[in-house]
Amino acid sequence: MKQIRELLMLLLLASCSKLTASTTVWMPMWQQKYIEEKADSYCLSWRLGVETNNIRAWRTVPTHCLRYVENYMMRGQYERDVELIIDHVMDYVNDDVVLSNDGLDAWILDVDDTCLSNLFYYQGKRFGVDPYDPKGFHEWASKGVCPAIPAVLRLYNKLIESGFRVFLVTGRSESTLGQATLYNLHNQGFLGYERLTLREDQYEGMSSIVYKSEIRKKLVGEGYRIWGNVGDQWSDLQGEYIGNRTFKLPNPMYFVP
Amino acid sequence: MKQIRELLMLLLLASCSKLTASTTVWMPMWQQKYIEEKADSYCLSWRLGVETNNIRAWRTVPTHCLRYVENYMMRGQYERDVELIIDHVMDYVNDDVVLSNDGLDAWILDVDDTCLSNLFYYQGKRFGVDPYDPKGFHEWASKGVCPAIPAVLRLYNKLIESGFRVFLVTGRSESTLGQATLYNLHNQGFLGYERLTLREDQYEGMSSIVYKSEIRKKLVGEGYRIWGNVGDQWSDLQGEYIGNRTFKLPNPMYFVP
Numbered sequence: 001m002k003q004i005r006e007l008l009m010l011l012l013l014a015s016c017s018k019l020t021a022s023t024t025v026w027m028p029m030w031q032q033k034y035i036e037e038k039a040d041s042y043c044l045s046w047r048l049g050v051e052t053n054n055i056r057a058w059r060t061v062p063t064h065c066l067r068y069v070e071n072y073m074m075r076g077q078y079e080r081d082v083e084l085i086i087d088h089v090m091d092y093v094n095d096d097v098v099l100s101n102d103g104l105d106a107w108i109l110d111v112d113d114t115c116l117s118n119l120f121y122y123q124g125k126r127f128g129v130d131p132y133d134p135k136g137f138h139e140w141a142s143k144g145v146c147p148a149i150p151a152v153l154r155l156y157n158k159l160i161e162s163g164f165r166v167f168l169v170t171g172r173s174e175s176t177l178g179q180a181t182l183y184n185l186h187n188q189g190f191l192g193y194e195r196l197t198l199r200e201d202q203y204e205g206m207s208s209i210v211y212k213s214e215i216r217k218k219l220v221g222e223g224y225r226i227w228g229n230v231g232d233q234w235s236d237l238q239g240e241y242i243g244n245r246t247f248k249l250p251n252p253m254y255f256v257p
Numbered sequence: 258m259k260q261i262r263e264l265l266m267l268l269l270l271a272s273c274s275k276l277t278a279s280t281t282v283w284m285p286m287w288q289q290k291y292i293e294e295k296a297d298s299y300c301l302s303w304r305l306g307v308e309t310n311n312i313r314a315w316r317t318v319p320t321h322c323l324r325y326v327e328n329y330m331m332r333g334q335y336e337r338d339v340e341l342i343i344d345h346v347m348d349y350v351n352d353d354v355v356l357s358n359d360g361l362d363a364w365i366l367d368v369d370d371t372c373l374s375n376l377f378y379y380q381g382k383r384f385g386v387d388p389y390d391p392k393g394f395h396e397w398a399s400k401g402v403c404p405a406i407p408a409v410l411r412l413y414n415k416l417i418e419s420g421f422r423v424f425l426v427t428g429r430s431e432s433t434l435g436q437a438t439l440y441n442l443h444n445q446g447f448l449g450y451e452r453l454t455l456r457e458d459q460y461e462g463m464s465s466i467v468y469k470s471e472i473r474k475k476l477v478g479e480g481y482r483i484w485g486n487v488g489d490q491w492s493d494l495q496g497e498y499i500g501n502r503t504f505k506l507p508n509p510m511y512f513v514p
Contacts, residue, residue, distance in 0.1 A: 044338075048338055052308050
């Protein structure tokens with residue numbers, strides 16, 4: 001309650017500040033700075049809540065966190081967060097994994113905002129402040145122009161070189177986005193993976209946790225040992241057969257149930 | 258590797274800066290500011306890595322993050338993070354839990370840095386930059402003077418009022434800290450819980466995940482439904498019978514395996 005009250009006050013002050021800008025009513029710098037710092041502090045708490053899976057099933061980024069999420073995604077902190085996590089994945093691969101020569105050492109990677117970045121698309125959706133737009137996203141993904149996330153491509157190449165069988169598992173529809181996704185992964189340098197699994201019609205409408213658990217169950221049934229599993233959504237990393245280690249990449253722009 | 262190189266550079270620059278301070282060799286403000294911002298950015302990534310369970314089994318806070326963690330814990334962001342999470346726990350309790358009248362609706366809370374704060378103690382341990390000191394911690398905990406974490410006490414009272422059976426489960430040793438813990442919880446207003454479970458000798462040396470899973474298994478065996486589980490360590494929230502919802506409170510000062 002206290003926080004809601006504080007936020008309402010903030011929004012009120014923020015709207016005054018807009019008024020100020022257009023009507024040149026004076027507002028002291030310290031007051032503007034105070035408002036910005038308060039919002040940033042709240043949005044940092046919100047982002048931590050999202051990334052730790054304490055805050056779930058959220059539909060959009062809070063409007064007053066637009067500037068914060070934009071800064072986070074565009075000014076380097078997001079990349080640095082991803083780099084540090086991938087450094088720790090590499091340490092795990094180097095120090096804790098014992099590979100066999102039987103071709104059954106498996107690794108799972110999600111596609112959207114794990115291998116391939118949708119940041120350019122979400123820039124046009126106010127970094128997630130706008131609600132999910134299935135048609136718009138489909139158009140974007142159809143183009144096959146998502147750039148690789150550099151740190152993940154670095155991990156990917158390391159995994160392939162080390163002899164892992166890499167499985168890419170995505171909630172994208174096989175029938176409508178299969179070709180574009182294959183093309184996009186190829187043009188970004190994701191070569192030599194074992195299998196790309198897209199969502200078949202039978203899994204349509206299923207939650208990602210259930211669908212991805214099914215896919216992993218089949219892999220384990222085929223004898224694969226899932227050493228690691230990397231995704232930007234907790235639904236990539238929960239459910240059954242999640243793998244020996246899971247790694248959560250940051251994504252404060254959208255939530256997949 | 259890139260990050261390690263950057264960090265080494267930072268440490269070098271930071272040591273120059275110390276030199277600067279003591280010998281009054283001139284260093285421009287923008288350079289000092291640059292160094293501080295770089296360190297803060299790394300430490301923010303590190304904290305995110307820790308809180309998402311991507312970084313595990315760490316022994317101490319990185320030395321160059323001392324100032325960052327101190328600021329985080331002492332200047333309000335930690336409290337705001339906790340408050341926001343507890344607000345979301347309250348939403349879950351209000352909106353998603355359906356209580357029965359059979360006295361079997363259970364909730365689990367950890368004790369250290371969940372109900373009771375050890376912040377004053379860790380202030381003397383450079384916020385976790387110093388290694389774990391079992392003797393020092395035992396002396397501190399024996400005094401029974403840990404203050405309640407206000408947001409968690411607020412949740413606690415709500416749970417008791419709503420009719421939950423609240424179970425406090427802690428890794429503290431029953432034989433040596435039982436009395437002090439009972440006393441401390443009482444003097445901080447944690448009244449009316451169903452059971453306080455401390456670590457009996459038979460669980461000595463067991464990992465927290467295994468020990469706490471055992472305790473929860475017994476509760477489920479007694480017929481309790483574990484609606485929620487709140488702790489500051491991932492080892493409170495993993496393993497078996499973790500509960501319908503888990504909530505991770507922040508703790509960048511130490512890691513319990």
